Amino acid sequence: MSKLWGGRFTKETDHLVEQFTASISFDQKLALEDIEGSLAHVQMLGECQIIKPEEAELIKKGLQSIKTKIEEGEIEYLVEHEDIHMNIEKMLIDEIGPVGGKLHTGRSRNDQVATDMHLYVRRKTKEMIKLIQNAQKALLKQAKDNMEAIMPGYTHLQRAQPIRFSHHILAYFWMLERDRQRFEDSLKRTNWLPLGAGALAGTTFNIKRERTAELLGFDQVYPNSLDAVSDRDFMVEFLANAALLITHISRLSEELIIWSSQEFQFIELDDAFCTGSSIMPQKKNPDVPELLRGKTGRVYGNLVSLLTVLKGLPLAYNKDMQEDKEGVFDTVDTLEGSLMLLAPMIETMGINKDKMFASVSQDYSNATDIADYLVTKGLPFREAHEIIGKIVLYAIQKNQFLLELSISEFKSFSTLFEEDIYTVLDPKNVVEARNSTGGTSLYQVYHQVGLAEAILEKE
Numbered sequence: 001m002s003k004l005w006g007g008r009f010t011k012e013t014d015h016l017v018e019q020f021t022a023s024i025s026f027d028q029k030l031a032l033e034d035i036e037g038s039l040a041h042v043q044m045l046g047e048c049q050i051i052k053p054e055e056a057e058l059i060k061k062g063l064q065s066i067k068t069k070i071e072e073g074e075i076e077y078l079v080e081h082e083d084i085h086m087n088i089e090k091m092l093i094d095e096i097g098p099v100g101g102k103l104h105t106g107r108s109r110n111d112q113v114a115t116d117m118h119l120y121v122r123r124k125t126k127e128m129i130k131l132i133q134n135a136q137k138a139l140l141k142q143a144k145d146n147m148e149a150i151m152p153g154y155t156h157l158q159r160a161q162p163i164r165f166s167h168h169i170l171a172y173f174w175m176l177e178r179d180r181q182r183f184e185d186s187l188k189r190t191n192w193l194p195l196g197a198g199a200l201a202g203t204t205f206n207i208k209r210e211r212t213a214e215l216l217g218f219d220q221v222y223p224n225s226l227d228a229v230s231d232r233d234f235m236v237e238f239l240a241n242a243a244l245l246i247t248h249i250s251r252l253s254e255e256l257i258i259w260s261s262q263e264f265q266f267i268e269l270d271d272a273f274c275t276g277s278s279i280m281p282q283k284k285n286p287d288v289p290e291l292l293r294g295k296t297g298r299v300y301g302n303l304v305s306l307l308t309v310l311k312g313l314p315l316a317y318n319k320d321m322q323e324d325k326e327g328v329f330d331t332v333d334t335l336e337g338s339l340m341l342l343a344p345m346i347e348t349m350g351i352n353k354d355k356m357f358a359s360v361s362q363d364y365s366n367a368t369d370i371a372d373y374l375v376t377k378g379l380p381f382r383e384a385h386e387i388i389g390k391i392v393l394y395a396i397q398k399n400q401f402l403l404e405l406s407i408s409e410f411k412s413f414s415t416l417f418e419e420d421i422y423t424v425l426d427p428k429n430v431v432e433a434r435n436s437t438g439g440t441s442l443y444q445v446y447h448q449v450g451l452a453e454a455i456l457e458k459e
């Protein structure tokens, strides 16, 4: 079949080469972006009298009709036409005749493909921001519904200090908030238009790039045509933001898996988000958080893959760059799917407050508070720490918790102890005492909820 670029060639392309170099199998995802970019380009060409206004109108009509066919799924893409850009151009020429060949005036596939990806990443970044907000809403709701629940807080996965469950779950709200802000921020750099850079050096036609940018809603055009066609930073940023986002989703998933184990029983995931075992009838497996955790690998892979493609490339366009798309598409699909499940899974999970509280009542996580108690009575913290260490060891050897020791036992370690030590050691008071900014007391967590609500309301 004759190629749009066939003029210089005397031989047909090798069949395997055609297959190997074609990108239509995946870049057909960009069909609507490609048409959007072309519509703006041709409008500008008409306004600048580079082609006749009536030719521009004809081309626009042709593009609109192709767009309708694409939306209705009536299009067959051909490997012979290599990629989405040439498939659509060929369709246009078939649809409206040789005048369709004027569309490509003053542009190249190099600035065209870059434009398509800017449009795509811009659209998907905005969607990602919305999906993150939905997950944030679900986290905030769980926090607000369970303000009273107290659970063990961990370091090294060892019981450390009691905390509010709401405080723990809100930590993820803030991680997602930074993820959202990162996407908002990269959106600014994604919103530069490469179109009009030509193949690499600009074009001999008297085009108005700023007009195309205005038509497509870009903040500015790339000031350097070489940079415009070579830049994939905006895609790397998207992938990096996604990698950090899925890191947070994965850490949360890991906790949900642990918390729903028989050993913890802090939460129960809704049946709709779990699956059973083909052999063990009692099983209810947390497949969804496990997969969310497992998806991290491919998202990191896509980031490293694109960075590696780019690292040794001379300016400007190189065919290597065709390898930039599939990882981005895969990351978009993965994150969209993940976030769409994350929000309802969080929203529907049940919290076992009694089990959480029973756990904090049966450990030594109030030990710091006895140390702080002695400090308020004038003892240097280091000395207090030493004494409490001995008390904890003594209690462990007696198989008792700190609240179970008698006042005379306490006094045998330090005469500074009084009856009020029992109030201090109550897990509820232990939590309430941490009233410093960002702490786990009810007052502080309510304050945090207020900040979180204000952020979501702004959107």
Ligand code: ARG
Residues within 6 Å of the ligand: 023, 027, 083, 084, 109, 110, 113, 317, 319, 321, 322, 323
């Ligand atoms: N399919 C190509 C890509 O995705 C489009 C750009 C082709 N440009 C070129 N000079 N061969 O990168």
